[in-house]
Amino acid sequence: MIDRVIDARGLRKSFGETLAVDDLSLTVGAGEIFGFLGPNGAGKTTSIKILLGLVTPDDGEGEVLGAPIGSRESRAKVGFLPEHCRFHDSLTARELVRFHGRLHGLRGQALETRIDQLLSRVDMLDAADRPLRGYSKGMLQRAGLAQALVNDPRLVFLDEPTSGLDPLGRLLVRDILSELRSNGVSVFLNSHLLGEVEATCDRVAFVKQGRVAHQLTLGVAPSSFEVEIRAVPLNQPVLEGLGRFGSVVGRPGDDRVLLRVTDDAVLPDVSAWLVGHGVRLYEMRGRRKSLEEWFVDVMGDDQRPG
Amino acid sequence: MSMPSFLTIAHLTLYDARRRKILSAAAICGALFLAVFWTVSFFAARDLEQNPPSFVQRQINLVILSLFGLYAANFLSVLLASLLPVDTLSGEIDSGVMQTLASKPVRRSDIVLGKWLGFGAVIVTYFLALAAGVLIATRWVAGYQQLNLGFAIPLMLLELVVMHTISIAGGTRLGTVTNGIMTMGFYGVAWIGGWVEQLGVLGGIQSARAVGVAVSLLSPADSMWRLAAYYLQPDIVRSLGNAGPFAGGSVPSAMMVWWALGFTAAALAFAVYSLRHRQL
Numbered sequence: 001m002i003d004r005v006i007d008a009r010g011l012r013k014s015f016g017e018t019l020a021v022d023d024l025s026l027t028v029g030a031g032e033i034f035g036f037l038g039p040n041g042a043g044k045t046t047s048i049k050i051l052l053g054l055v056t057p058d059d060g061e062g063e064v065l066g067a068p069i070g071s072r073e074s075r076a077k078v079g080f081l082p083e084h085c086r087f088h089d090s091l092t093a094r095e096l097v098r099f100h101g102r103l104h105g106l107r108g109q110a111l112e113t114r115i116d117q118l119l120s121r122v123d124m125l126d127a128a129d130r131p132l133r134g135y136s137k138g139m140l141q142r143a144g145l146a147q148a149l150v151n152d153p154r155l156v157f158l159d160e161p162t163s164g165l166d167p168l169g170r171l172l173v174r175d176i177l178s179e180l181r182s183n184g185v186s187v188f189l190n191s192h193l194l195g196e197v198e199a200t201c202d203r204v205a206f207v208k209q210g211r212v213a214h215q216l217t218l219g220v221a222p223s224s225f226e227v228e229i230r231a232v233p234l235n236q237p238v239l240e241g242l243g244r245f246g247s248v249v250g251r252p253g254d255d256r257v258l259l260r261v262t263d264d265a266v267l268p269d270v271s272a273w274l275v276g277h278g279v280r281l282y283e284m285r286g287r288r289k290s291l292e293e294w295f296v297d298v299m300g301d302d303q304r305p306g
Numbered sequence: 307m308s309m310p311s312f313l314t315i316a317h318l319t320l321y322d323a324r325r326r327k328i329l330s331a332a333a334i335c336g337a338l339f340l341a342v343f344w345t346v347s348f349f350a351a352r353d354l355e356q357n358p359p360s361f362v363q364r365q366i367n368l369v370i371l372s373l374f375g376l377y378a379a380n381f382l383s384v385l386l387a388s389l390l391p392v393d394t395l396s397g398e399i400d401s402g403v404m405q406t407l408a409s410k411p412v413r414r415s416d417i418v419l420g421k422w423l424g425f426g427a428v429i430v431t432y433f434l435a436l437a438a439g440v441l442i443a444t445r446w447v448a449g450y451q452q453l454n455l456g457f458a459i460p461l462m463l464l465e466l467v468v469m470h471t472i473s474i475a476g477g478t479r480l481g482t483v484t485n486g487i488m489t490m491g492f493y494g495v496a497w498i499g500g501w502v503e504q505l506g507v508l509g510g511i512q513s514a515r516a517v518g519v520a521v522s523l524l525s526p527a528d529s530m531w532r533l534a535a536y537y538l539q540p541d542i543v544r545s546l547g548n549a550g551p552f553a554g555g556s557v558p559s560a561m562m563v564w565w566a567l568g569f570t571a572a573a574l575a576f577a578v579y580s581l582r583h584r585q586l
Contacts, residue, residue: 015585052409054586072411080409086402088318090325102314103410131325147406157409 005030005155005186008062008069011050012210013043020046022210024060028155031184033177035197035218037291038207039299044190045083047207048157051188052080065155076104079148083159083190085140089133093124093143096132097150104151111150118146123172137164145176155186162196174200198291206298214298218291226260227267228252230283231274238279245270255282311412315420316427319394323428332386332432339382340439343375344447351448362542368450369543373535375440376452380462380531383433387470388489391425395477395581396485404586414582422474422574429466437462454537461537464566465530469493471573472527478580496525500532507556515556522558526566529558 006028013021021043028034038044049055051062053070067073087096094115101111119128122142132140141164148156162170170193177200180187191197197204198218206214231238232255239248242259245266250258259270264286274281289297323329350371354364395418398404407417437459444450452458472492476485503518505511522529536544536557 049405049586052405054405054408056583056585072413075409076411078409080406082402082405082409084402087406088322088403090322095321099314099318100406100410102309103311103407103412105411107309144406 003030004028004063005032005065006034006051006062006188008051009060011047011057011060011062011069013046013050013055013057019210021050021057024207024211026205026212026215028186028188030154030186031181032203033181033187033189033201035201035204036188036190036207037192037194037197037204037295042207043210044207045159046210048080048159048188048190052078052157077151077154079151079153079156081141081144081148081156081158081161083163085137085144085164087132087140087144087147090131092129092131093119093135093139093146094128096143097147100147101150106151114150114152115146118149119143121149121176122146138166138169141165142169142172145173149176153185155188156180157188157190159190160192161189162191162193170196194291194295204291206295208299214294216291216294225262225264225286225288226258227264227270227284227286229257229259229270229274229281230255231257231279231281233279238274238277241273241277242270245273311410311416312420312423315407315412315417316424319421319424320427323390323425328390329428332390332428336382336432336436336439339378340436340443343378343440344443347371347375347443347447354448365450365540366543368444368448369539371448372440372444372450372452373538375444376437376458376462376538377531377535379433379436379440380465380534382436383429383462383466384469384493384527386432387425387429387466388473388493389486390428391421391470391473392477392486392489393482394421394425395474395577396480396482397477399478399584399586400481408586414584415578418474418478418574418577418581422471422577425474426467426470429470430463433463433466434459452538453540457537458534461530461534461563464563464570465527465534468527468530468566468570468573471570471577475573475577475580478577478584492525493527495521496528499525500528503556518556522562523565526562526569529562530566532556533558533562 004027006026008027009025011021011024024043024047036044036047046055050057051064051069053075056070062069064074065077091099097115097118098111101114106114116125119125122145124139124142124146127135127139132143135143141161145161148158162173165173174196177187177189189197189201201218203215203217205212206216226249234255234257239257242248242257246259246261248257249260252258261267267284267286271281271284350367354367358364359367395404398407408414441452441455444452469489473485473489476488480488499518499521502514503522506513506515506518
């Protein structure tokens with residue numbers, strides 16, 4: 001049993017003058033749901049393609065499921081749902097899953113049983129024998145998800161898996177991701193829907209200009225708790241004193257300070273220290289930073305389109 | 307034991323071609339051609355019976371009829387061989403279908419080989435059906451037994467395989483329309499080269515002949531037909547020395563067959579190499 005299903009070091013890829021991936025290093029643990037976040041053009045899809053062997057990196061190395069990146073061995077127990085869900089549209093969903101199962105070496109009754117299970121799981125049994133060309137995007141994503149899981153993978157790459165799904169479809173995907181995690185399957189999730197990522201992922205990496213700019217473990221998220229304090233006076237000695245509890249990250253007003261702390265357990269100590277030093281405390285309002293705020297903070301203004 | 311990946315892909319290729327009604331369209335075109343040819347053969351045979359020429363002239367007429375039929379069958383099959391696979395790789399790369407395929411534990415060479423085999427089976431079957439229809443018409447309707455089919459049919463099949471392989475190889479690098487233009491241009495150049503070579507021989511223009519031979523080396527498809535046509539004609543028809551698709555004025559050498567085989571192998575190897583290094 002390997003601890004790291006993905007271990008990439010210094011991956012780099014250029015297309016002509018355009019640097020798509022620049023010194024990308026990351027690890028994903030077994031059974032982990034890993035979110036890969038970044039603005040358009042940050043190199044997320046190229047990174048996935050490198051890890052799947054669809055694109056050859058100019059530099060760097062790594063392993064997927066213990067085998068070198070791009071090797072057939074590394075792809076044997078991997079599932080992949082591409083962003084645009086383009087498949088042979090003359091096939092039915094059942095035929096699509098069957099065909100991809102055969103490419104994994106599956107045959108016979110075991111494959112047919114697996115197909116029925118998967119199509120039932122993604123709620124596509126009723127439409128399973130209709131050609132894909134008549135499907136909506138959401139139906140294609142469901143069928144694509146079934147083909148991605150046909151080989152009972154240990155690692156699944158999902159590139160925007162819920163972008164065409166209705167709320168029920170999104171809940172379905174969320175449930176499937178939870179099942180995968182409970183079965184020890186790792187998921188590499190590329191999504192712009194930060195709410196979805198926040199609800200499902202154990203850990204996320206923010207990709208900026210082709211490299212990992214920041215990583216965050218969700219749920220325990222160190223340094224993710226901020227408290228806004230309204231007190232008087234907030235002079236230099238007081239601000240320096242607050243530094244023992246965390247870091248001052250902003251001054252929304254003369255009587256306000258934004259303090260980032262590692263744990264909300266320190267808040268009583270903060271208030272006691274302020275009162276003990278003669279500061280009149282009017283308000284303390286704590287909140288955990290949302291993933292969206294993290295995203296904006298990490299990416300900065302220069303990553304906004306236009 | 308599981309089926310090799312390239313056979314699975316060949317199966318998908320055939321299945322997809324059938325579902326997309328490509329095979330039906332080709333079959334309808336082929337059936338229309340055979341219906342026309344059978345009608346022509348019927349009336350030609352009746353005319354020859356009602357106004358019997360000399361035995362030699364009758365044989366010449368029937369040979370030309372048969373050659374015409376096989377030429378048309380060959381030409382239709384060349385079109386199919388060139389156009390059927392023209393978007394199989396380029397279209398799937400452009401649309402992203404290839405990403406799902408290539409992310410499976412298969413070699414890129416299996417993808418190329420599977421598609422080559424799948425479409426190859428369609429093209430060979432199509433040509434053999436058309437050729438059989440032509441030969442049955444000339445035999446049963448007009449009463450002529452074609453010569454040297456054991457040489458001619460494999461040569462025509464080789465021409466189709468050359469074109470089919472070029473189309474597959476082009477698809478690894480070019481867009482669908484560009485690949486179609488390139489493949490048909492490749493055949494057109496070979497066809498014109500054949501004419502130039504014939505005219506060079508008939509007119510005694512050595513430079514024209516040399517250009518024609520050089521073009522055939524560059525694009526050996528049409529020379530396979532010309533060699534096949536040579537085998538299909540009795541000496542008396544060859545001696546007529548006509549300048550056209552059945553011309554026997556300049557017969558490609560047997561070495562050209564090896565060249566065409568080597569050319570096909572090189573084009574297939576290029577297709578594998580090219581797809582293996584293609585960023586998907």
